[in-house]
Amino acid sequence: MSQTDSRQAIQGLYIVATPMGNLGDITLRALEVLRTADVIACEDTRHARHLLDHYAIKAPTFALHEHNENEAGAKLVDMLRAGKSVALITDAGTPGISDPGARAVAAAQAAGFHAVPLPGPSAAITALSASGLNDANFLFAGFLPAKPGARKAEIARLRPVAAALVFYEAPHRVEETIADLAALLEPERQIVIARELTKLFEQIARMPIADAPAWLAADDNHRRGEFVLIVSSPPPRIGLDAEAERVLQLLAAELPTKQAAKLAAEITGIAKNLLYERALQLK
Ligand code: SAM
Numbered sequence: 001m002s003q004t005d006s007r008q009a010i011q012g013l014y015i016v017a018t019p020m021g022n023l024g025d026i027t028l029r030a031l032e033v034l035r036t037a038d039v040i041a042c043e044d045t046r047h048a049r050h051l052l053d054h055y056a057i058k059a060p061t062f063a064l065h066e067h068n069e070n071e072a073g074a075k076l077v078d079m080l081r082a083g084k085s086v087a088l089i090t091d092a093g094t095p096g097i098s099d100p101g102a103r104a105v106a107a108a109q110a111a112g113f114h115a116v117p118l119p120g121p122s123a124a125i126t127a128l129s130a131s132g133l134n135d136a137n138f139l140f141a142g143f144l145p146a147k148p149g150a151r152k153a154e155i156a157r158l159r160p161v162a163a164a165l166v167f168y169e170a171p172h173r174v175e176e177t178i179a180d181l182a183a184l185l186e187p188e189r190q191i192v193i194a195r196e197l198t199k200l201f202e203q204i205a206r207m208p209i210a211d212a213p214a215w216l217a218a219d220d221n222h223r224r225g226e227f228v229l230i231v232s233s234p235p236p237r238i239g240l241d242a243e244a245e246r247v248l249q250l251l252a253a254e255l256p257t258k259q260a261a262k263l264a265a266e267i268t269g270i271a272k273n274l275l276y277e278r279a280l281q282l283k
Contacts, residue, residue, distance in 0.1 A: 011085045013076070013108045015101060017120025020092035020226075021198035023054050025121050031055055033118060037087040041076055043100055047091050064088065066100045073104035077111045094122040098142045098168050124166045127194035127228035130204050135233045137163035144169070144177055151177065155184045162233055169227040178212045181231060185209055186281070190232040196225035238278040244268040245278075252279045 014033045019025040034040060034057050041064040042048035048061055064072035079086050088095050088104060095101030105115045124140050139161055144151045158165055169177050181191065187210040194204045201224070207215055209231060216222050240248065247267050251260035261276035268275075 011083055013080060013105070013113055013115045014085070014087045014118055015095050015105065015115055016087050016089050016118045017094040017122065018051055018089050018092065019198065020121050020123055020126070021196065021202075023051060025198055026051075026055075027118065027120050030118050030120055031057075033085075033087050034059065034089075036085065038084040039079060039086050041072065041086060041088045041104065043090040043095075048089060051089075059087075064100060064104055069100050069103045070107075073107040076104050077107050077113070080108060080111065080113045092121075092123070094120065097122050097124065097140075121198070123168065123194075123197055123226070123228050126197050127192065127204070127230060128164075128166065131164075131192040131194070131230050132206055133164055133190065133192060133230060133232050135164040137233070138166055138230070139163040140166045142168055144180075146173065148176065148180070152180055152184060155180055159185055160234060164233050165231045167229040167231075169229055171224055171227070174223055174227050174229075175213075175216055177229065178216055181229070182209050182213050185231060186235055188235055192228075192230040193222075194228040194230070195222075197228065199225070201225060235281065238274060238281065240270065240275075240278060244270050244275070248275055248279055249282060252282050257283060 014037065016030045016033055018030065034052070034055070037059045040048065040052070040059050040061045042061045043065045045061045045063050052059075052061070062072065062075065064076065076086055088101055090099040090101065093099065096105065108115055128138060139158070141158060144154055144167060167177070178191070187208065189209045190206055191209040191212045192204060192206045193212065193215070196202045201221065205215065244264065248260065248264045251264050254260075255263070257276065257279045261272050261279050264270070264275045265272040
């Protein structure tokens with residue numbers, strides 16, 4: 001029997017990942033901890049009832065969400081000091097991942113308690129696992145800013161990062177976000193639109209990012225539900241020396257791509273194909 005299977009060992013703070021749709025997506029260990037916890041801190045106590053009732057978990061709950069996390073975190077620490085076992089859950093997936101939890105964990109740790117993570121569902125990892133993308137790295141970017149200017153600036157900042165970019169998005173903003181991603185990122189990058197993961201209408205679609213706005217517009221259902229958006233890594237940058245880059249940039253600004261590449265090849269002696277590829281990137 002593992003340590004956490006015993007009633008005795010459960011005293012402390014447990015960070016428990018919960019399903020994000022399919023109630024079957026919960027580990028045996030998570031159920032054990034929730035069943036034996038003295039109290040469960042929930043992002044939304046009413047929402048949590050759905051899961052807890054399904055598994056006949058009777059532990060009392062209290063709210064710990066982004067607007068009360070400091071006070072609720074202090075209450076949680078008092079409970080730990082009183083020798084209680086406390087489980088922390090959010091509405092879906094893993095606490096602390098675009099969700100409350102971090103401040104409560106830090107408060108518990110500052111008071112000398114170990115926060116025990118119970119791994120389980122998270123939308124980002126779930127989407128990545130079935131994305132079909134083979135990128136070596138990914139960067140979890142969470143939600144982009146809601147304001148258009150700040151959103152565009154953030155996308156521009158992330159553009160050169162050599163990793164697949166993983167975003168969370170809500171249905172009411174997905175169109176704007178995808179339009180901005182398509183406008184600001186290299187058109188040859190792929191996007192994976194993963195919606196309603198683990199739910200009845202789960203859909204995972206992969207396409208060139210330039211095609212995504214039309215895909216979204218093609219069917220009302222494509223804009224419904226909860227979204228993870230993954231954009232593949234930027235295309236490899238073609239490395240030219242500084243002088244060749246300068247010549248090509250000057251020509252590409254004035255001439256059609258093919259002609260710019262041809263002239264740049266004559267001036268620099270570099271292969272025309274390479275210069276053409278780079279000129280396309282500059283466009
Ligand atoms: N803590 C969660 C996790 O570990 O993934 C994330 C919580 S965050 C407040 C909610 C966002 O996660 C949604 O807006 C959506 O972007 C994503 N998400 C949650 N459930 C999802 C699902 N079933 N399908 C797709 N995305 C989901």
